[in-house]
Amino acid sequence: MAKKSVRKMNYLERMSHSLPSKIFHAIVMFSIVLSLIAVAFGFYLYYHASIKDNSKLAKNVANTTHIVVSEENLFRYIEDVQWIYDSTEENVRKTLSDEYLSLYKHLDTIEFENTKRILHDLQRRNGVDAVYIGIYDKKLERLIYVIDSENGENHRQPGYWESVSASESREYLDRSLDVPYKIENSKRNGYTLRSWDIVSEKDNYLVLTYADVSMAPIIEQGRKFLVQYLLMLLLVTVIMAVVIANHMKKVVINPIQKINDATRAYIADRENPEMALEDHFKNLDIHTGDEIESLALIIADMEREIKKYVANLTKVTSEKEKISTELNVASQIQEGVLPNVFPAFPGRNDFDIYATMNPAKEVGGDFYDYFLIDDDHLALVIADVSGKGIPAALFMMACKLMISNVATLGIEDPSIILNKVNEAICKNNPAEMFVTVWLGIMNLKTGLLKAANAGHEYPCIASKDGKFTMVKDKHGLVIGGMEGLNYKTYELQLKEGDGLFVYTDGVTEATNANDELFGNDRLLEALNKDSKANVTQMLDNVKMAIDTFVQDAPQFDDITMLGFRYLGSNGEMSNMEELTIEATIDNIPTVTEFVDKKLEEHNCPLKTQTQIDIVIDELFSNIANYAYDPETGPATVRVEVDESEPMAVYITFIDGGKPYDPLKQEDPDTTLSAEERSVGGLGIFLVKKTMDDITYEYKDGKNILRIKKHMQG
Amino acid sequence: MEVKVDQKDNLVTLIVEGRVDTTTAPDLEKSIQDNCKEDTNLVLDFTAVEYISSAALRVLLSTTKRLKEKGSMVIKNPNDVVMEIFEVTGFLDILTIER
Missing domain, CATH: 3.60.40.10 (PPM-type phosphatase domain)
Structure with missing residues (x-):
């Protein structure tokens, strides 16, 4: 029992400290999710702003290009390149070999170099990565370079061409685009934004000015921005979480902890009856002004009610015990009687x-x-x-x-x-x-x-x-x-x-x-x-x-x-005497004499003896007259005296005649007048009236009639 | 049982002695019949009667009925035992008894 409650307490202990960390974790998790959404959205906005700026820049540069180059020179270069390109066999053009490129060698004049320098200057001043003019071959979907601002390994010679997909070329002709641009991973400058402007259109050819802006610095700058943004968000999140957790602890957890402790103390004291009267919830000192304060007040009320109830129950129980004790005593008295x-x-x-x-x-x-x-x-x-x-x-x-x-x-x-x-x-x-x-x-x-x-x-x-x-x-x-x-x-x-x-x-x-x-x-x-x-x-x-x-x-x-x-009467009485005699009227005096002798031996009062003599007369005459009628037969008379106080005599008449229970005879109505009276049944009625007990039994073919008379004066 | 007869005109007194039981009751009955007519005033002196049984009651009842119209029957001085028998059998109400 004790072990179980200790284990229970540990469990409660653990539980009671999990709320602050739960709240802290929840806030951190929530903040991280919020930050990720903010970062994704921020990056999206930044990226689009950058693209918009750079594409505008590229477009402006592309527009400016054919203005800064003298138109006369420009068209000459374009015509030359176009002429050479057209007049060259396709299988030569296709190779892009030095031999093919050398066909355009004569374009490389002082003037051409100057134009290139102007374009380079334009490129440098505007901070773009490349400015160039090209011819687009609609049939073969190729951009053929005319002049390129770039120097060094990334320089594209006149006549050099690269494939441009039909989808891109369709955008060349889409005049509705305010700022046409395309982002692609070009061989020349890697990840690049390209904008263009159409100079002229003739048969199968478009003449365009291009400006490229490399995306690398944009991406690099975005990355930096994101890292800073994320770090700042995390910092704010952690600070917020700590502050909120602390606040929660003060407003929610501490009051709950108080109620918790008071409840535990209450339970401990309930088990110890001496301490049961203490108030645990009355002075909890919770003033949060919200549901928790209300809860504390309700619990205090409840404690008061329980205390009242317990006091009442104790009283009732003791009364019940008293009644139960009395019932037990009653039960003992009853058992005793x-x-x-x-x-x-x-x-x-x-x-x-x-x-x-x-x-x-x-x-x-x-x-x-x-x-x-x-x-x-x-x-x-x-x-x-x-x-x-x-x-x-x-x-x-x-x-x-x-x-x-x-x-x-x-x-x-x-x-x-x-x-x-x-x-x-x-x-x-x-x-x-x-x-x-x-x-x-x-x-x-x-x-x-x-x-x-x-x-x-x-x-x-x-x-x-x-x-x-x-x-x-x-x-x-x-x-x-x-x-x-x-x-x-x-x-x-x-x-x-x-x-x-x-x-x-x-x-x-x-x-x-x-x-x-x-x-x-x-x-x-x-x-x-x-x-x-x-x-x-x-x-x-x-x-x-x-x-x-x-x-x-x-x-x-x-x-x-x-x-x-x-178990039967106490055996035959020692003083029993028996007379068997023929049942005739003449023998009645003999029977009477036999019984009287016995009665006199025991000093029987005369009146009792007289009554017994009458009974013998009645009963024996009955046997003589009816038992064996019309024959006669033997009858046995047994007399015994019970000498214990009060002394009594028992006389038993036994005959082997017809079964006849004289006790079943109805008593005569002694209230009738002389005319109405009959004489039947008077004899046995007299016997019943004067003797103390009379029983009849028919057993083994014999009528056994037994009378009892107390022998008191 | 013995019966002595004392007759004066219509008044017949029978002095009965001893026990009137099954054996002797027929003798008493005979003696009453011999000495009484329908209009006889019969006195039965029971002073010396020890006891009576139901056979005697039978005789007394039939005699009472016979003499009721024109004569009478009185029983004189029965002892306690006999009185008790009259009492329990309801004969006290039927018989005329002088003590």
């Missing part, structure tokens, strides 16, 4: 229980609960509060306490408990929250489970063949939904080793990445993977199946599960 020490009842070996809750958020609305109402009755609760977070948690606490409070009052009917809880909650539920509850009360002596369902998921029971199935129990409305509801209790007979699994919708509605639900089938599959597993393993199997199914998808809802396994 769910019983979570296992084994939950180390002293008991007649059942096994285990429960877990995995909240989706920090505070959830699911809960489970279990507690012993008395030695024989275990309450099992699983519930799911609507909504999430703190409101759900508060509501959950209220519901949990209410259910356990009502249940521990000694009410053993789940529907009545739910009715009361519903009334209490509906009375004061401004937030209109509700809770689904499954409440079961397990009779640990008999294995009878009484349960009621207020809109909660179906419970799973491991049935006789050991496989878990869903009990499609009758659902009431959710608790808190409506006042005055009557929930229905239903009963399930659990046998030794039977399991029970209840859960919240977080289990069946666990969702994987493809938005598929875990569902009931997968739940049953997980439970039946090892349907005989102990409760801890049972819940682990389900959790594992959910985790495998869901994989990395987020958990939306609390996952709460409660597993229960009934």
Whole structure:
């Protein structure tokens, strides 16, 4: 991290010094281009001025030539030369040999020399390089020299000719040219400007006076001019560049550098919280009066805003942290109210229980609960509060306490408990929250489970063949939904080793990445993977199946599960006694005597004993009258006393007759008048009313009816 | 169970002792039928009755219905156990009981 920022700083450092050199380079480049254009243009102007001057000079000299030479002499020379040239064979003329040139020898008189001298004088005085008179042969495109001002090696003798192209000769005749001239690279004088004037025209011949000006001095002078011009421009350019660069540095770069430095200091101080309060941009001292000053002011404003924002953010964050801490505490309190020490009842070996809750958020609305109402009755609760977070948690606490409070009052009917809880909650539920509850009360002596369902998921029971199935129990409305509801209790007979699994919708509605639900089938599959597993393993199997199914998808809802396994009542009670006898009315006193003897041994109150005697009369007479009708058969009466407090007696009637569940008989309407009353069902009704518990089971071809009565005065 | 009969004109008093259950209820029924006509004012003295079962209730119900038009039936001094049975079965509203 540190290394990276150092490297970054070096990079910034390099960048921050590139602007002056960039500007300097740009100015120099710009100046060079400008200079080159200026030089090219300057040269062009100079050159043309020189050509114009020199061509005018040459023309004037050419014009003057035939004036300074006496006309008489001039025409004689021209005629002579023309005559000699015409009268000579072309193949001789062509050679330009000394022999040919000697044909013109006689022209070289004193007069001719004088004329030549005059021309030379003209040449010298006017500063041109050559003045001469010639005849132009239109047919053969030749200029034949008549007289030439030059001396020495460049001298052209009369009769000497050179080729002149037709294009040049056309210009001889073009009278429109103000100053006729031609620049050519002549053998005689090198790069030369030539001007002319026509003296006369006859047949195939033109007579012209010429003046040549050598271009060499013009070019030489131009070169000098260019060098000086260029040097001067470069000097001015460099001085300008330095001045502009300096100015830019003062007006633009230095202020930017200041902002740059302040920003860097600001970043460094941000990383060090102690320095974070310093102002970096407030006193930058930038007074350029342009966009840069405006930029500095805007940045200063921005810094102030950021500082304000950071201060606010710090405050909000600390408040948020406080709330988060409180939420954690709430979560701990909530976890604390769910019983979570296992084994939950180390002293008991007649059942096994285990429960877990995995909240989706920090505070959830699911809960489970279990507690012993008395030695024989275990309450099992699983519930799911609507909504999430703190409101759900508060509501959950209220519901949990209410259910356990009502249940521990000694009410053993789940529907009545739910009715009361519903009334209490509906009375004061401004937030209109509700809770689904499954409440079961397990009779640990008999294995009878009484349960009621207020809109909660179906419970799973491991049935006789050991496989878990869903009990499609009758659902009431959710608790808190409506006042005055009557929930229905239903009963399930659990046998030794039977399991029970209840859960919240977080289990069946666990969702994987493809938005598929875990569902009931997968739940049953997980439970039946090892349907005989102990409760801890049972819940682990389900959790594992959910985790495998869901994989990395987020958990939306609390996952709460409660597993229960009934291990049977504490074996047969040691004091159990049994009587098997033929089921006849006559044998009722024998049975009564057998039971009474046992009750007397345990000092049973007389009233209780009387009630039990009536029950024996009712139940045994039923067996005698109906079980084997019209035959008779054996019946077994088993009596056992649970000596733990509160003391209770259990009497079991077993017969092998027709299957008949007396508990299914409807209770008689005790409010009817004598005329309307029938006598049916009174016996079993009496039993239900006077005994504390009664269960029926048909097992292995036998009707098994078991009653329980507390033996208290 | 034992039943003693005390008859004065139309007023018949049956003094019942012991348990009136499935076994003995038919005896009580027979004794009532033997001693009562439709216009009899029947008094059942239950002072010595230990308890009754639903079989006894059946007898009491049918007798009440029979005597309702012209005669009457009164049950005297039933004990707590018997009273409780009358109570839970709704017979308190049907029977005339003197304590």
